[in-house]
Amino acid sequence: MHIRSYVLRQGRVSSAQQRAHQTLLPCYGIAYGESLIDLEKIFGRIAPKILEIGFGMGETTAEIAAAQPQNDYLGLEVHTPGVGSLLKQIDARALTNVRIIQHDAVEVLRHMIAPRSLDGVHVFFPDPWPKKRHHKRRLIQPPLISLLAGKLKPGGYLHAATDWHEYAEQILAVLSAEPALSNAATDYAERPAYRPFTKFENRGLKLGHGVRDILFRRR
16 A cells, blocks of 8 residues: 655745755755665765654754754655755755755655664654544554654654644554554653754644654664
């Protein structure tokens, strides 16, 4: 069965985002292909490699990468406005530890990421698809988690965060059911210091949605 990690929505691309996409993607982007990539060769060094699925407009990705220069970050996103936005931030901050693949995360994981090659995975505020009939569109599902677990090194982590309580419960249940993973906390985790507050988090708190972090490690 084909797992799909996104639903493509048409969004307006600003002229600055389009310009960044055209001029900077050749520098910081990795073209999709059906062959494994060598992350150490791509980044030019041996360092922890963290994958982020669905980085949105890239503010959190850029902030984390700037604060954690000892790590390398590979961001996956399908939407051109977000890719252009992160590229602008990479350029403005002169970040050397971020690369982007603009493609479906599931296909990237299946074909491009080697087993046991990742030190961490971030999935921050994925679309909650709140209507019950749309729950099947949610990113965090058992097939994807099984796929991700196989890409993590032993001891590597998978960190998800959401401001939707019901989705948090689903994420916790799905990760708990994956035999290759173990919970690094009791139920929900404290927000790790490396994850900054985001606009989604602030919005959720204003709406009375408690933000929950779920942190598991590869056995």
